[in-house]
Amino acid sequence: TVGDARDETEHIVVGTAGHVDHGKSTLVGTLVTGSADDGDGGTRAYLDVQPHEIERGLSADLSYGVYGFEDGEPVRMNNPLSKREKSDLVGSADRLVSFVDTVGHEPWLRTTIRGIVGQKLDYGLVAVAADDGPTRVTREHLGVLLATDLPTMVAITKIDAVTDERAEEVEKEVAQLLRNVGKVPYSVANNGIDAAVERLPEGVVVPVLRTSAVTLEGFDTVDEMLSRLPKTHDGAGDCFEMYVDRTYNVTGVGTVASGTVKNGTVEAGDTVYLGPTPDGSFREVEVRSIEMHYHRVDRAEPGNIVGIALKNVDDEDVERGMLLASEPRESVREFRAEVMVLNHPTRIRSGYEPVVHLETASEAAVFEPQNGNVLPGETDDVRVRFKFRPYAVEEGQRFVFREGRSKGVGTVKEIL
Numbered sequence: 129t130v131g132d133a134r135d136e137t138e139h140i141v142v143g144t145a146g147h148v149d150h151g152k153s154t155l156v157g158t159l160v161t162g163s164a165d166d167g168d169g170g171t172r173a174y175l176d177v178q179p180h181e182i183e184r185g186l187s188a189d190l191s192y193g194v195y196g197f198e199d200g201e202p203v204r205m206n207n208p209l210s211k212r213e214k215s216d217l218v219g220s221a222d223r224l225v226s227f228v229d230t231v232g233h234e235p236w237l238r239t240t241i242r243g244i245v246g247q248k249l250d251y252g253l254v255a256v257a258a259d260d261g262p263t264r265v266t267r268e269h270l271g272v273l274l275a276t277d278l279p280t281m282v283a284i285t286k287i288d289a290v291t292d293e294r295a296e297e298v299e300k301e302v303a304q305l306l307r308n309v310g311k312v313p314y315s316v317a318n319n320g321i322d323a324a325v326e327r328l329p330e331g332v333v334v335p336v337l338r339t340s341a342v343t344l345e346g347f348d349t350v351d352e353m354l355s356r357l358p359k360t361h362d363g364a365g366d367c368f369e370m371y372v373d374r375t376y377n378v379t380g381v382g383t384v385a386s387g388t389v390k391n392g393t394v395e396a397g398d399t400v401y402l403g404p405t406p407d408g409s410f411r412e413v414e415v416r417s418i419e420m421h422y423h424r425v426d427r428a429e430p431g432n433i434v435g436i437a438l439k440n441v442d443d444e445d446v447e448r449g450m451l452l453a454s455e456p457r458e459s460v461r462e463f464r465a466e467v468m469v470l471n472h473p474t475r476i477r478s479g480y481e482p483v484v485h486l487e488t489a490s491e492a493a494v495f496e497p498q499n500g501n502v503l504p505g506e507t508d509d510v511r512v513r514f515k516f517r518p519y520a521v522e523e524g525q526r527f528v529f530r531e532g533r534s535k536g537v538g539t540v541k542e543i544l
């Protein structure tokens with residue numbers, strides 16, 4: 129089936145985060161299927177089965193869950209891993225909501241952190257279990273999501289497992305945590321959905337929701353919010369851009385580059401530019417076909433998570449971090465950035481060598497702070513040079529960097 133009715137489909141991409149076992153994947157699994165029941169008296173630990181079952185189809189599952197809305201009513205799947213159900217969903221929904229894991233299960237935000245800046249995220253969703261309450265990992269995940277200016281919500285999960293008093297207490301702790309980083313907490317349970325939907329996209333208010341995958345309390349509210357929230361990335365601009373997240377070789381199709389369309393649109397048959405290569409060049413390639421959640425589409429739009437099959441391109445010619453764009457780009461080895469150190473144990477000095485996660489690239493870089501060093505909690509001007517190869521970098525792009533236990537965020541100010 130080749131879809132063209134999909135033109136009006138709005139595609140919201142939500143990045144999830146939270147301490148391991150705080151109910152993040154159960155939350156997503158419940159939204160996607162309508163039930164967390166595993167048929168065995170327990171809740172379905174949804175994400176845990178997923179990595180083994182991801183099939184290397186044309187549109188790789190960057191997202192680990194997707195559901196939709198048709199005329200405001202949720203459309204869910206019985207089996208979230210069924211290609212046919214996914215394809216039907218994409219064909220029928222007028223709004224799709226994809227969930228992308230941003231920080232994975234790794235306590236120290238290893239390379240999966242690239243998800244936050246590499247994906248075209250509209251919103252963040254941080255799970256905090258009502259029994260444990262916010263932890264150091266919760267603080268860190270919230271800190272990174274908010275520092276990258278992503279409008280973010282907090283779901284207090286496992287509400288069924290605690291008393292009302294405990295739920296209130298955790299909500300207060302979360303509220304305090306948000307105030308500490310300059311955000312305004314908004315209790316959806318106490319104050320309703322309307323103002324949350326209106327003010328969340330600005331990123332000032334952080335809605336705090338309560339959910340239980342056991343009693344399904346709070347899920348109507350989450351559905352309603354997700355059915356009403358606007359895209360925060362409209363992908364304005366005609367120039368097509370997609371940073372390559374994964375590459376595949378699919379029998380009968382050839383080399384496939386998957387990722388999230390950042391800007392513009394692309395159609396099967398289009399000529400686009402791929403690069404930069406390690407030596408800094410872009411080359412012309414032709415789009416053979418496009419697939420989204422196992423559904424062949426004629427064109428892809430901003431926010432769509434797609435697999436793009438490329439004609440006459442070998443596997444080794446495409447790598448994560450490269451850009452597919454309607455025009456060739458400057459290949460950048462060095463730039464000036466404003467960086468903020470989140471929690472470096474000491475100061476950052478000249479010659480500091482973190483890994484920089486920019487769009488989908490994860491690359492070793494050397495930092496030269498303009499003022500000699502940067503203290504934790506401070507913002508400073510830094511010259512950043514990729515150690516081994518260039519990437520397509522633009523002013524205004526945000527990135528995350530980490531080295532050992534230290535990490536921080538930055539904004540590209542000037543290409544050098």
Ligand code: GDP
Pocket residue numbers: 146147148149150151152153154155170171172173174175255285286287288289339340341342
């Ligand atoms: P993740 O690591 O954050 O993705 O957490 P999971 O979704 O895998 O959930 C961790 C554990 O908490 C699992 O055993 C779930 O069954 C359980 N759990 C998740 N959500 C709820 C909930 O709303 N209520 C209760 N009682 N348990 C839950």
